[in-house]
Amino acid sequence: MAERTLAENVAQVKADFKSIRDGFGEYFDSIYDEPTSAYGNYPFYTYNRGKDEGITQGVEQGKQEVISNSKYIEKQASGKVIRLDDVSEVAHKVVVKADTPTEVTVCGKNLFNNDISLVKEVLYRGPEGNSSRKNGYEIHLPAGDYTATLISQEYVSNVFWYGVINDANGNFVRNVALNQSTANRTPLSFSINEGDVLYWYDGIGDRTIQNSWNLCLGLCQVQLEVGYVSTPYEPYKCQTITATPSGTEVSSICPIMTFIADNDITVDYYGSYGMQTEWDRFWDTFQYNKGLKMSYSMAFSLKRWSDDNFKPKYDIVASDMNQCFYSSNITDLVRILTERGVTLDTSQAGSMSYAFGYSTISRIPTINLSKATNTTFMCANYDSTSASYARNQLRSIEKIISSETTVFANSAFRFCDKLEHCIFEGTIASDINLQWSKELDRASILSLLTCLNATVSGIVITLPSMCIDGATDTLALIQGDTELNTAYTNALAKGYTISFA
Amino acid sequence: MEIKEIKQTLLEASEGKILTNGTAYGKVVALGAGDKAENWYEIDLEEYEKILEEETPVEAE
Numbered sequence: 304m305a306e307r308t309l310a311e312n313v314a315q316v317k318a319d320f321k322s323i324r325d326g327f328g329e330y331f332d333s334i335y336d337e338p339t340s341a342y343g344n345y346p347f348y349t350y351n352r353g354k355d356e357g358i359t360q361g362v363e364q365g366k367q368e369v370i371s372n373s374k375y376i377e378k379q380a381s382g383k384v385i386r387l388d389d390v391s392e393v394a395h396k397v398v399v400k401a402d403t404p405t406e407v408t409v410c411g412k413n414l415f416n417n418d419i420s421l422v423k424e425v426l427y428r429g430p431e432g433n434s435s436r437k438n439g440y441e442i443h444l445p446a447g448d449y450t451a452t453l454i455s456q457e458y459v460s461n462v463f464w465y466g467v468i469n470d471a472n473g474n475f476v477r478n479v480a481l482n483q484s485t486a487n488r489t490p491l492s493f494s495i496n497e498g499d500v501l502y503w504y505d506g507i508g509d510r511t512i513q514n515s516w517n518l519c520l521g522l523c524q525v526q527l528e529v530g531y532v533s534t535p536y537e538p539y540k541c542q543t544i545t546a547t548p549s550g551t552e553v554s555s556i557c558p559i560m561t562f563i564a565d566n567d568i569t570v571d572y573y574g575s576y577g578m579q580t581e582w583d584r585f586w587d588t589f590q591y592n593k594g595l596k597m598s599y600s601m602a603f604s605l606k607r608w609s610d611d612n613f614k615p616k617y618d619i620v621a622s623d624m625n626q627c628f629y630s631s632n633i634t635d636l637v638r639i640l641t642e643r644g645v646t647l648d649t650s651q652a653g654s655m656s657y658a659f660g661y662s663t664i665s666r667i668p669t670i671n672l673s674k675a676t677n678t679t680f681m682c683a684n685y686d687s688t689s690a691s692y693a694r695n696q697l698r699s700i701e702k703i704i705s706s707e708t709t710v711f712a713n714s715a716f717r718f719c720d721k722l723e724h725c726i727f728e729g730t731i732a733s734d735i736n737l738q739w740s741k742e743l744d745r746a747s748i749l750s751l752l753t754c755l756n757a758t759v760s761g762i763v764i765t766l767p768s769m770c771i772d773g774a775t776d777t778l779a780l781i782q783g784d785t786e787l788n789t790a791y792t793n794a795l796a797k798g799y800t801i802s803f804a
Numbered sequence: 805m806e807i808k809e810i811k812q813t814l815l816e817a818s819e820g821k822i823l824t825n826g827t828a829y830g831k832v833v834a835l836g837a838g839d840k841a842e843n844w845y846e847i848d849l850e851e852y853e854k855i856l857e858e859e860t861p862v863e864a865e
Binding site for chain 1: 812822823825827828829830831832833834835836837838839859
């Protein structure tokens with residue numbers, strides 16, 4: 304055994320932890336492995352392919368890069384013996400800390416150093432209670448559970464290792480002989496208590512340890528690992544570091560890392576480090592124009608997208624918003640974008656068709672419709688008789704900026720019956736229908752009336768007959784409110800017909 | 805001071821009916837300057853609901 308793994312007088316503290324499989328892989332599974340699309344039994348790629356090749360290719364590349372490289376662990380463990388399973392090969396960071404500078408042995412999973420030079424004369428007590436003196440390995444392990452495996456490369460009779468555990472007082476505890484009598488792989492699990500000493504020794508006659516163990520080592524590999532499970536053999540690897548209060552970064556040396564120290568240490572595995580890398584990798588590919596204008600047609604559509612995985616890296620500057628968030632499971636778009644410091648710029652988008660339609664979005668940030676000429680079902684959702692009515696959650700749109708060329712489709716706000724707040728800015732010179740929004744507040748109505756500032760002909764603005772609380776007569780409210788009435792009469796004078804439905 | 809009187813024409817649909825100009829609908833319609841009452845006519849609410857239904861896209865799940 305390596306010097307440090309033989310450390311004596313270590314307390315029984317063990318904190319194994321295992322990796323979370325493909326952290327970002329799961330993330331992407333949620334996006335990609337939707338079995339069917341909204342339009343039948345077509346996977347997302349099939350449905351989207353041809354509609355926006357850039358997005359499709361970006362998604363594919365992003366996925367491939369991440370899936371082929373991703374694995375992360377996000378965990379912290381403290382103790383004197385810590386085993387980190389399934390350390391991935393992707394970028395990650397492991398930091399070992401200790402209250403005072405502490406020497407830490409960092410091994411792979413195999414704790415047994417079979418260096419023949421470590422063989423010495425050992426004095427142990429056997430099962431009969433007699434003390435014996437043989438040549439072998441004297442192994443001091445931290446208290447815990449271990450599994451030893453003798454792996455022979457071919458069957459040879461009488462290839463085995465005698466072994467016993469003695470307690471701190473030198474009394475016999477149990478046999479830990481490894482043998483290869485009938486199989487080529489014989490794992491043995493056992494517990495080590497504080498102060499126990501493990502002896503592996505040559506018990507075959509009086510032959511010298513050198514001769515017999517050379518033979519044995521030539522035929523066998525021995526693995527001693529933390530835990531109850533025998534895993535595939537890995538050669539012994541070891542490095543020594545000094546853990547400090549501020550932390551010492553360690554690069555992974557094996558698929559499994561074991562940290563052993565005399566004092567308590569803390570091991571931080573920075574899953575977020577790997578996650579960050581993978582998040583960057585994906586979004587750099589997905590948002591290939593990195594905050595510059597690109598098509599977001601179908602980009603975040605369907606139920607695969609949720610608050611958990613919608614984490615854009617760059618501003619969303621859309622040349623096309625067609626079905627961008629259509630039927631997605633995202634909820635509070637304002638909160639997510641604010642938290643990420645990302646903006647939604649639709650000022651150059653001609654199509655807003657189904658952009659937010661039939662999604663679970665409750666809050667929409669400012670949307671600039673200055674160039675929008677197709678807003679069919681832009682915010683539409685299910686009516687109250689639909690089984691999917693629970694998805695209809697839109698309550699506010701921060702602001703809608705429109706121009707004289709903006710075309711509001713009759714269906715743009717279809718069944719938006721929970722919409723309470725929607726501030727309009729600019730000019731509305733097209734029909735607009737808000738008849739379903741019977742909870743619209745006064746500010747929203749005033750802002751809309753104020754935008755009726757072009758000189759028009761044949762344009763009809765449809766307001767809900769009731770507003771605010773669903774029980775306030777909209778026309779009466781307007782006529783009884785000087786500010787609202789002024790905007791209203793000005794609009795009529797400009798040629799707008801105002802309908803209350 | 806110049807005082808402008810703006811004439812407001814309000815159309816109100818009969819019971820069970822709704823007003824339409826062929827594209828927009830309403831129970832009460834305030835005509836804008838240039839719009840005429842002749843541009844509007846009544847349809848049955850049932851007919852209106854049918855029109856709404858026809859305009860509804862296939863539900864996406």
